Amino acid sequence: MKPINQVNSVLTPLNRKNVDTDQIISKEFLKRIERTGFGQYVFYHWRFDAQGNPIEDFVLNQPQYKGSSILVAHDNFGCGSSREHAPWAILDYGFNVIIAPSYADIFHNNCFKNGILPIELSIPEVEEILATAEANPTEAIVNLAQQTVTVGDKVYHFDIDGYYKETLLNGWDEISLTIQYDEYIKKYEQSHKAFV
Amino acid sequence: MGKNIIEKVWDNHIVYEEPGKPDLLFIDLHLVHEVTSPQAFEGLRLNNRQVRRPDLTFATMDHNVPTQNLPVINDPIAKKQIMTLADNCKEFGIELADMGHPDQGIVHVIGPQLGLTQPGKAIVCGDSHTSTHGAFGAIAFGIGTSEVEHVLSTQTLWQNKPKTMEVRVEGELGFGVAAKDIILAIIAKFGIDMGTGHIVEFTGDAIHKLSMEERMTICNMSIEAGAKAGLISPDQITVDYLKGRKFAPQQQFEEAATHWLSLASDADATYDEVRIIQASEIEPIVTWGTNPSMGVGVSQTVPTAADFAEESDKQALEKALTYMDLEAGTPITDIAIQHVFIGSCTNSRLHDLRAAAAVIQGQKVHDGVRAIVVPGSYSVKQQAEAEGLDQVFLNAGFEWRESGCSMCLAMNEDVVPAGERCASTSNRNFEGRQGAGSRTHLVSPPMAAAAAIAGHFVDVREIMKASV
Ligand code: SF4
Numbered sequence: 001m002k003p004i005n006q007v008n009s010v011l012t013p014l015n016r017k018n019v020d021t022d023q024i025i026s027k028e029f030l031k032r033i034e035r036t037g038f039g040q041y042v043f044y045h046w047r048f049d050a051q052g053n054p055i056e057d058f059v060l061n062q063p064q065y066k067g068s069s070i071l072v073a074h075d076n077f078g079c080g081s082s083r084e085h086a087p088w089a090i091l092d093y094g095f096n097v098i099i100a101p102s103y104a105d106i107f108h109n110n111c112f113k114n115g116i117l118p119i120e121l122s123i124p125e126v127e128e129i130l131a132t133a134e135a136n137p138t139e140a141i142v143n144l145a146q147q148t149v150t151v152g153d154k155v156y157h158f159d160i161d162g163y164y165k166e167t168l169l170n171g172w173d174e175i176s177l178t179i180q181y182d183e184y185i186k187k188y189e190q191s192h193k194a195f196v
Numbered sequence: 197m198g199k200n201i202i203e204k205v206w207d208n209h210i211v212y213e214e215p216g217k218p219d220l221l222f223i224d225l226h227l228v229h230e231v232t233s234p235q236a237f238e239g240l241r242l243n244n245r246q247v248r249r250p251d252l253t254f255a256t257m258d259h260n261v262p263t264q265n266l267p268v269i270n271d272p273i274a275k276k277q278i279m280t281l282a283d284n285c286k287e288f289g290i291e292l293a294d295m296g297h298p299d300q301g302i303v304h305v306i307g308p309q310l311g312l313t314q315p316g317k318a319i320v321c322g323d324s325h326t327s328t329h330g331a332f333g334a335i336a337f338g339i340g341t342s343e344v345e346h347v348l349s350t351q352t353l354w355q356n357k358p359k360t361m362e363v364r365v366e367g368e369l370g371f372g373v374a375a376k377d378i379i380l381a382i383i384a385k386f387g388i389d390m391g392t393g394h395i396v397e398f399t400g401d402a403i404h405k406l407s408m409e410e411r412m413t414i415c416n417m418s419i420e421a422g423a424k425a426g427l428i429s430p431d432q433i434t435v436d437y438l439k440g441r442k443f444a445p446q447q448q449f450e451e452a453a454t455h456w457l458s459l460a461s462d463a464d465a466t467y468d469e470v471r472i473i474q475a476s477e478i479e480p481i482v483t484w485g486t487n488p489s490m491g492v493g494v495s496q497t498v499p500t501a502a503d504f505a506e507e508s509d510k511q512a513l514e515k516a517l518t519y520m521d522l523e524a525g526t527p528i529t530d531i532a533i534q535h536v537f538i539g540s541c542t543n544s545r546l547h548d549l550r551a552a553a554a555v556i557q558g559q560k561v562h563d564g565v566r567a568i569v570v571p572g573s574y575s576v577k578q579q580a581e582a583e584g585l586d587q588v589f590l591n592a593g594f595e596w597r598e599s600g601c602s603m604c605l606a607m608n609e610d611v612v613p614a615g616e617r618c619a620s621t622s623n624r625n626f627e628g629r630q631g632a633g634s635r636t637h638l639v640s641p642p643m644a645a646a647a648a649i650a651g652h653f654v655d656v657r658e659i660m661k662a663s664v
Binding site for chain 1: 208211212216217218220222231232234235238243245259260271273274276277280322323324326337338339340341342343345346349350351352354356358388389392393422424487508512605606607614624626627628629632633
């Protein structure tokens with residue numbers, strides 16, 4: 001996993017609540033057995049019509065947001081299925097930071113395993129950022145070590161679980177970390193046998 | 197002060213804890229299916245790692261499998277994914293209920309049926325509806341593929357301790373109201389993100405009167421309320437269900453049962469949050485929108501903007517109605533449907549098929565409606581056939597299929613065409629869930645059966661009363 005610390009990028013505003021994983025990556029694209037190559041399918045049915053032509057007013061198709069690494073969305077982002085194909089598609093498309101007021105639990109977890117930083121800000125803060133980014137293409141600076149998002153002269157501070165912060169900053173592989181706890185796992189296995 | 201079951205089961209699984217870190221939890225049962233596992237096995241191979249506990253791992257194929265003309269798989273990419281699971285199970289020594297195996301079925305149907313699911317276990321699967329297994333008093337939750345790899349390799353997961361929530365369903369359920377209606381009513385009332393960051397325990401008389409199959413329907417959809425997991429304290433009904441099942445304890449069953457019952461929440465247990473709903477206020481529910489909280493009673497109408505206070509909710513209503521091609525204020529019973537799907541890990545068990553069959557007995561599917569029944573597992577199918585349910589469905593004009601996820605997510609050939617409407621017993625009505633441009637209305641099995649006969653939604657209680 002790639003470490004992440006500072007990200008400078010234009011913001012992509014996706015002003016919707018309850019964006020579900022079926023929208024992020026539709027089931028017809030879940031049959032691949034690789035982790036990569038999902039970016040071309042992200043938000044597919046919002047990006048393309050039934051004939052496969054780009055839908056112009058969808059934000060990802062607007063030229064001013066091309067190359068953006070920061071996606072801004074509304075409440076309960078990533079609800080629905082556990083498919084990690086959703087964060088894989090988001091990352092493969094080019095986003096490694098998401099800003100939203102709240103996330104569904106499994107999606108939130110999946111982000112940390114893939115080097116995506118899911119930032120939580122309050123609803124008024126996110127709505128302010130959405131409004132700014134929708135009015136004009138807007139650059140932002142995200143700094144994980146300092147836990148800040150800077151938009152123009154405004155600095156927003158976010159909270160993050162210390163463990164996940166370390167993991168992202170270092171790009172750690174969680175399995176290698178856990179293997180260091182092998183003696184605890186063995187002890188547990190020996191002492192908990194019947195009926196759990 | 198007493199403990200609730202969530203705290204008891206969680207604490208029993210802590211392998212390692214340290215302030216400022218998530219808990220390292222032991223996993224007792226890891227269920228694996230074809231869609232969310234290939235990249236995890238690939239990760240093991242790349243890093244030269246093994247499956248730590250194949251004995252605690254069990255695999256099946258469900259999402260992609262065809263439900264007719266077995267064993268031919270027409271879609272070459274689906275076929276590759278299915279073959280990949282078979283190869284991985286062989287390579288890593290994992291027991292697999294392959295296509296055509298008598299134990300095959302939707303992963304959340306077979307776990308309980310085989311007695312793999314037991315009270316007090318920590319159960320995971322790369323699928324969000326793993327919450328189903330909570331019906332037995334297990335902590336069961338969906339995980340992503342990276343976590344699947346982590347469990348395969350270490351049999352543990354790092355997890356922050358979630359908050360606890362009690363959702364109490366008080367009083368008695370009305371005539372003709374199904375378990376599906378209870379959970380749809382809870383989600384409609386408290387919202388699609390009611391449970392975020394929480395494990396929910398469903399309590400109350402109305403819950404503990406339900407059979408295990410009905411409890412599974414409730415816990416299955418706790419994820420649709422955003423909960424990390426949903427569970428129900430074990431009681432005698434739980435114990436009776438497990439007795440004699442293939443993987444349940446055999447000689448030491450009584451000892452196990454005593455232990456299981458001791459896990460139930462103590463009478464003086466408390467929770468971080470409590471939500472209460474009266475069973476008597478619940479009627480059969482039909483969803484009208486594009487997430488499971490957008491549902492109303494069958495006697496009501498599609499909401500209008502005036503029903504919502506917040507601007508963002510008004511906008512969501514408008515978007516949903518445009519997608520669903522519905523007008524605000526339309527009576528639910530005026531909505532015509534072209535497809536009916538009875539199946540999915542929410543409602544494809546024997547109880548569900550019996551309830552649907554009772555409604556259609558001796559009648560015919562309405563002209564222009566295509567109705568299919570997809571039993572949740574091979575064994576459900578066999579039992580239903582032994583009771584003659586297949587004949588009831590076939591005589592009425594339903595299709596009777598092999599088991600799998602099928603039209604719940606339409607990864608195989610069972611797809612609802614764009615612009616058409618489906619009364620579905622599944623759990624998600626997201627845009628395009630049953631096929632690009634498809635329109636899904638979530639209902640209980642009896643409500644789906646009644647809609648198949650009438651060609652539009654009807655209050656199944658009237659039909660049931662007429663036949664009493
Ligand atoms: S039946 Fe539907 S919800 Fe259940 S596991 Fe299969 S695809 Fe998922």
